Amino acid sequence: MSDSAASSANNDSLQHFIFENSDIRGEVISLAEAYQQVRANNSRAEGGLPEPVLRLLGEFMAAVSLLSGTLKFEGVLTLQAKGSGPMPMIMAEASYQKGLRAAVQVDAASQIGDAPSFTELLGQGGLLAILIQPDKGERYQGIVPLEKPELAACLEDYFAQSEQLATRIWLAADQAHAGGLMLQALPQQLADAEHNECHWQHLVALADTIKNDELLGLDAHTILHRLFHEEQLRLFDPQPVAFACSCSEQRCASAIMAMGQAEAEQIVAEQDLITMDCHFCGQQYQFGPEQLAKLFGDQAASRH
Ligand SMILES: [Zn+2]
Structure with a gap:
C-alpha cells in the first residue's frame, strides 16, 4: 500500500x-x-x-x-x-x-x-x-x-x-x-x-x-x-x-397486462402505440395492436 x-x-x-x-x-x-x-x-x-x-x-x-x-x-x-x-x-x-x-x-x-x-x-x-x-x-x-x-x-x-x-x-x-x-x-x-x-x-x-x-x-x-x-x-x-437497469420488455408487458385489455386497447386506439420510457436508463418500449393481440390472446386480435 x-x-x-x-x-x-x-x-x-x-x-x-x-x-x-x-x-x-x-x-x-x-x-x-x-x-x-x-x-x-x-x-x-x-x-x-x-x-x-x-x-x-x-x-x-x-x-x-x-x-x-x-x-x-x-x-x-x-x-x-x-x-x-x-x-x-x-x-x-x-x-x-x-x-x-x-x-x-x-x-x-x-x-x-x-x-x-x-x-x-x-x-x-x-x-x-x-x-x-x-x-x-x-x-x-x-x-x-x-x-x-x-x-x-x-x-x-x-x-x-x-x-x-x-x-x-x-x-x-x-x-x-x-x-x-x-x-x-x-x-x-x-x-x-x-x-x-x-x-x-x-x-x-x-x-x-x-x-x-x-x-x-x-x-x-x-x-x-x-x-x-x-x-x-x-x-x-x-x-x-x-x-445496471432491470427494465425489460417482459416487465413492461406485465404492466400492460395489469392495466387490463380494455384500457390498453383504448390507449392504442387513441395514440397508435403504448410507449413506455424507463426513467432509470431511458430505454423506450413500444406496444402496438399486434403486440397487444399477442399479450391478450386472440380476443384482442379479433376485435380489430
Ligand atoms: Zn431501464
Whole structure:
C-alpha cells in the first residue's frame, strides 16, 4: 500500500473491511462510471438537472452501495426519500450483484439555490425509506422521518431507530465522482462491550478526519491506510459495482397486462402505440395492436 497510487482514478468498487479483535465492520465505496451514467440518464429532461440534485444522486448511489454490503441473499435494496419540496422524490437501488441505478423527480417550476441541503430540497414532512425485496421471501421496509439536513445523518438515524446498530456514514459527490465510508458496530462477539465501545469511539474519531476530496479522489486502500494505518484491519476482495437497469420488455408487458385489455386497447386506439420510457436508463418500449393481440390472446386480435 503506497501513497503513489493516491492520485490514480478509482474503479467503481465496494471495499469491505473488518477490524481484528473487535466487533466493528466497515465499507468504502468509490463510484465514477456508474455515477456518470446516472447523471447522463437523469439529465435527458429538458434543461437538465441542477448540479446539487445530480450530486445528491451520487450520494444516494454511494449510500445504497454501502447498505447493499449487508445483503445476504439475492434481491434488491432500495433507498428512497420523499417530501413536498422542489425535489419530491429521489431514490437509488442496488442489487445483490452490485448493479446500481438511480432516479429523481424535480418540480420544474421551483427555484433551486446554489447549495440547498438535502432536507431543503425534499421540503416539509420528508421521509426516508429503505426497502429490501428478496427474489424469494418477504419484503422488508423501514421508514424514518428526515430530521437532519444531510443524507448521511438521516441514515444514521435510520440505523439507530430500526437496526439498533451504531452506524456512522460519510458521503460525498462532485461532478466526477461519488464516494462513501461506513463504520458499523456488530453484535458483541469477539470483544467485551467496554473494549468495543472504546474502539468504536477511537475509530469514529479517526474516520471523522476524512475530507471530501479524499473520499472522492483516493482509492479505497489509500483511504483506509490514511485513516487506520495503526489499526489491525482485514480487507476483503473489492466487489465491482456498475450501472445496471432491470427494465425489460417482459416487465413492461406485465404492466400492460395489469392495466387490463380494455384500457390498453383504448390507449392504442387513441395514440397508435403504448410507449413506455424507463426513467432509470431511458430505454423506450413500444406496444402496438399486434403486440397487444399477442399479450391478450386472440380476443384482442379479433376485435380489430
Ligand atoms: Zn431501464
